[in-house]
Amino acid sequence: MEILVCVKRVPDSAENEISVGPGGADIRREDLVYSVNEWDNYAVEEAIQIVERVGGNVTVVSVGDTEAEEIVRREMAMGANQGLLATDAAFTGSDGLGIATILEAVARKTKYDLILTGAQADDGAAQVGGMLGALLDWPYASLVNLIKVEGDKALRIGREIEGGSQEISDIELPCVLSIQTGINEPRYVGIRGIRKVASVEIPVLDGGALGLPPETVGAAGARVRRVDYFVPQTGAGAEMLTGSTEEVAGKLVDLLKAKGGIK
Amino acid sequence: MDAKIFVFITHTDGKADDSALELVTAARSLFPGCTPNALVAGSGVGPVCQEVAASFGEVWKFDQAALAYPNAELLRPLLVKVLPAGATLLLAHNTFGLDLGPGLSVKLGVTYVPDVVGVDGLEGTTLKAVRQEYAGQVSAHVHCDIARGAVITVRPGAFKPAEAGAAAGQVVDRSEDATGLAARRTFVELIQAEAGDIDITREDVLVSVGRGIGDKENIPLVEELVEAMGAALSCSRPIVDAKWLDKARQVGTSGKTVKPRVYLALGISGSFQHVGGIKGNPFLLAINKNPKAAIFQVATIGVVADLLELLPVLTEKILKSR
Numbered sequence: 001m002e003i004l005v006c007v008k009r010v011p012d013s014a015e016n017e018i019s020v021g022p023g024g025a026d027i028r029r030e031d032l033v034y035s036v037n038e039w040d041n042y043a044v045e046e047a048i049q050i051v052e053r054v055g056g057n058v059t060v061v062s063v064g065d066t067e068a069e070e071i072v073r074r075e076m077a078m079g080a081n082q083g084l085l086a087t088d089a090a091f092t093g094s095d096g097l098g099i100a101t102i103l104e105a106v107a108r109k110t111k112y113d114l115i116l117t118g119a120q121a122d123d124g125a126a127q128v129g130g131m132l133g134a135l136l137d138w139p140y141a142s143l144v145n146l147i148k149v150e151g152d153k154a155l156r157i158g159r160e161i162e163g164g165s166q167e168i169s170d171i172e173l174p175c176v177l178s179i180q181t182g183i184n185e186p187r188y189v190g191i192r193g194i195r196k197v198a199s200v201e202i203p204v205l206d207g208g209a210l211g212l213p214p215e216t217v218g219a220a221g222a223r224v225r226r227v228d229y230f231v232p233q234t235g236a237g238a239e240m241l242t243g244s245t246e247e248v249a250g251k252l253v254d255l256l257k258a259k260g261g262i263k
Numbered sequence: 264m265d266a267k268i269f270v271f272i273t274h275t276d277g278k279a280d281d282s283a284l285e286l287v288t289a290a291r292s293l294f295p296g297c298t299p300n301a302l303v304a305g306s307g308v309g310p311v312c313q314e315v316a317a318s319f320g321e322v323w324k325f326d327q328a329a330l331a332y333p334n335a336e337l338l339r340p341l342l343v344k345v346l347p348a349g350a351t352l353l354l355a356h357n358t359f360g361l362d363l364g365p366g367l368s369v370k371l372g373v374t375y376v377p378d379v380v381g382v383d384g385l386e387g388t389t390l391k392a393v394r395q396e397y398a399g400q401v402s403a404h405v406h407c408d409i410a411r412g413a414v415i416t417v418r419p420g421a422f423k424p425a426e427a428g429a430a431a432g433q434v435v436d437r438s439e440d441a442t443g444l445a446a447r448r449t450f451v452e453l454i455q456a457e458a459g460d461i462d463i464t465r466e467d468v469l470v471s472v473g474r475g476i477g478d479k480e481n482i483p484l485v486e487e488l489v490e491a492m493g494a495a496l497s498c499s500r501p502i503v504d505a506k507w508l509d510k511a512r513q514v515g516t517s518g519k520t521v522k523p524r525v526y527l528a529l530g531i532s533g534s535f536q537h538v539g540g541i542k543g544n545p546f547l548l549a550i551n552k553n554p555k556a557a558i559f560q561v562a563t564i565g566v567v568a569d570l571l572e573l574l575p576v577l578t579e580k581i582l583k584s585r
């Protein structure tokens with residue numbers, strides 16, 4: 001099975017204090033810790049496991065600037081066979097459809113049987129996978145938490161829906177699936193694994209190589225545009241307790257007692 | 264009736280989901296004073312259509328045995344066939360909406376606006392919407408060109424439900440349009456979530472642990488606190504994904520909906536999928552090392568601290584105070 005996995009480099013929201021930069025034009029980017037989008041890591045692990053079972057190849061692709069190469073390499077250290085980087089100044093400012101359009105062009109260059117994306121990225125849009133499926137006119141399923149290969153024409157899949165119930169379906173190949181966390185346990189990537197792929201060449205694809213007219217992608221093609229970032233004012237917000245650890249713990253005990261939190 | 268504004272209604276056990284009336288509010292904040300139309304698909308959906316009719320101009324009913332289970336891959340071509348050019352369709356940003364919406368926008372050739380939490384209005388054909396990014400740590404204003412129409416997913420709970428009852432509400436049976444549908448994805452069965460050894464939905468004091476606890480080895484710190492308080496232990500999704508705790512303890516949209524009086528969120532960032540599972544306005548106490556964490560937007564009391572330092576001290580003080 002030839003599998004393409006789409007991966008995005010994001011500032012890890014668990015590791016960073018995200019704050020709004022001057023004028024709201026962007027978030028503050030200095031000192032941010034970046035990593036591969038959490039959901040994408042599960043997608044790569046799943047692809048590797050499928051190939052371990054039925055044979056084939058895993059290719060990872062990222063649309064981004066040259067710094068995105070580091071996460072492509074990391075996913076290769078995990079066990080992906082190939083990496084691709086789609087980068088071009090004209091891609092900057094792409095909306096979800098722009099990214100999906102670039103990925104469609106990548107997907108059309110090689111014959112893939114299966115494309116995996118993460119369920120959602122840092123901005124939580126959860127859109128690129130579904131758009132990519134529609135652009136390719138392949139069937140699509142979101143939030144997949146189970147994949148069983150049934151012959152070479154179809155998969156049996158599970159989608160995780162509200163309340164944790166699982167919707168089982170059969171889906172024809174080729175198809176696009178977005179992967180939900182928890183589908184597997186992504187393997188650990190050690191420093192030795194990274195070293196092994198340190199000098200592997202990662203082909204770079206630009207708009208020309210992908211046959212994408214600049215006006216179809218990037219800011220020029222975007223129908224959805226972020227104007228600014230701001231910090232939401234939601235109600236009064238929390239009352240913040242301050243003081244030494246001892247003092248704070250003391251206040252918490254009093255509050256919990258008053259509210260019946262200690263039985 | 265406003266011929267080009269539609270709301271897709273999902274339903275469970277013969278009743279429209281709560282999102283239906285929230286979507287009406289969202290539609291009205293987009294197009295002030297509008298009366299949107301509803302789309303209802305399924306098998307035996309007459310009662311659902313009647314239930315919601317009073318809130319809409321027209322309710323288009325697609326009643327077919329093949330639609331008994333809402334399969335987005337079947338419904339997408341149907342919607343492409345029946346929606347007029349330039350239509351704006353609103354649907355909930357839930358597991359069905361994000362299965363249907365992105366691909367539908369592509370097939371309709373219209374703009375996709377995901378996970379909207381607020382609307383600042385319409386200027387010409389530019390929709391001004393509010394979204395959240397980075398697990399809610401920051402918000403963003405987005406401008407969307409909806410000249411050709413739009414598919415908009417609306418975050419559940421972000422808009423107040425509209426009062427039912429103002430509109431004429433005519434049910435139009437369009438089931439004929441839904442014959443002969445075919446898809447390359449077929450529904451097989453639904454497997455209900457397993458009941459675990461604990462029912463956190465019945466607990467009135469919950470201590471919930473998130474990824475901020477750092478390591479499985481630190482979970483006992485939380486368990487000791489839980490025991491000292493006489494509370495029950497729950498958690499966020501990454502803790503279940505890592506198999507540190509059982510799925511039955513997960514709070515959130517893909518876990519359990521809880522209604523405690525007191526809720527402690529320990530090292531939980533406050534994503535809407537987590538907070539969406541906390542109902543009934545509890546006394547919500549959040550401890551997080553990141554002062555920007557979204558959980559502080561919804562908490563009653565907040566503490567910026569490292570769990571590993573604070574928890575042992577807190578547990579000890581509680582034990583002493585007994």
Ligand SMILES: Cc1cc2nc3c(=O)[nH]c(=O)nc-3n(C[C@H](O)[C@H](O)[C@H](O)COP(=O)(O)OP(=O)(O)OC[C@H]3O[C@@H](n4cnc5c(N)ncnc54)[C@H](O)[C@@H]3O)c2cc1C
Pocket residue numbers: 013014119120143358398472473474475476477498499500501502513514515516517518519529530531532533534536537540550551552553556568569570571
């Ligand atoms: C369709 C769908 C359904 C989902 N359903 C659910 C669901 O039901 N329930 C759910 O919880 N999630 C759900 N999620 C996942 C959700 O989007 C978030 O990824 C998840 O809630 C994050 O969990 P968290 O807050 O524990 O982790 P993170 O977002 O990683 O936050 C960890 C927090 O801990 C803080 N922290 C780190 N170290 C420390 C320390 N030493 N002391 C104090 N604080 C610390 C950090 O500042 C951070 O705020 C769902 C996602 C999708 C796409």
Ligand SMILES: Nc1ncnc2c1ncn2[C@@H]1O[C@H](COP(=O)(O)O)[C@@H](O)[C@H]1O
Pocket residue numbers: 005006007008009037039040061062063064096099116117118119120121122123124125126127128129
């Ligand atoms: N720039 C990108 N490069 C590669 N894949 C991406 C990119 N942006 C989004 N994706 C994929 O689409 C998924 C959903 O992202 P989103 O629709 O932005 O929430 C991600 O988990 C990735 O798999």
